[in-house]
Amino acid sequence: MSSSRRVDIDDAEVDMDETQRLLYRGDPFTGEVTEYLGGKLVSLDAYVEGIQNGPSREWHKDGTLRSEGTVREGLPRGEFKEWHPNGTLAARKVFGDDGLTLREEHWWDEDGRPTRSWRLDDHS
Template sequence: MSRRSVVRGINEEELEYDYEAYGAALFLGKPFSGEAIEVSGDKVISLTTFVGGVVDGPKKEWYESGQLRSEGEVIHPQGAVGVWREWSESGQLVQRKEFDEKGNMISWREWNEAGNMTKDDSYKPLW
């Protein structure tokens, strides 16, 4: 898809989903490519990137305070890839998951609010 055909920054409420086409996100009746934001009041609380109607690219969420809640990247059709992080509302990193290029989770770490690691698991790829 040409980068010139990408629409940016629409409100996620403007999207429709075609469940006969695997839940493709549609904007004005066509598969959506661009960034869709979810808003609560006057605050952006999530950003999801779509390509050709499917989630593909950066995904971020924020607390209503503006603090980043989570971030990661999705590559279609694999799913989550790379490092995904989640923070508490105070800004403390509470979770870090890492996925390989095929979407296999290869590590999962968690910390409590005091910053002490409570989980440190590694996984072998399924394929």
């Protein structure tokens, strides 16, 4: 199936099953899922067989990038970034290979000044 297949999350034929898989016309969906607000794209996520799997991106209402990262089998993997509306990096989170462990987290204010930083101690 082509990865260029795309549906809008608000489409009446999009649903979720009891296991929280995304369905389109009753079948687990593979492709891109979009969300629009006021006619503007605000999110774009990749799905495979109804499970979020691949790039995940969100935009502020003005079109500037709000966040991006990668999801594998429904769980965050690797680096996720968030930006303030002015384009300044707001947060950086790094998830472990299991998708459950947050390994580090850093936050900045709208002027780019660090406000919080945390890293998992690997000496366990």
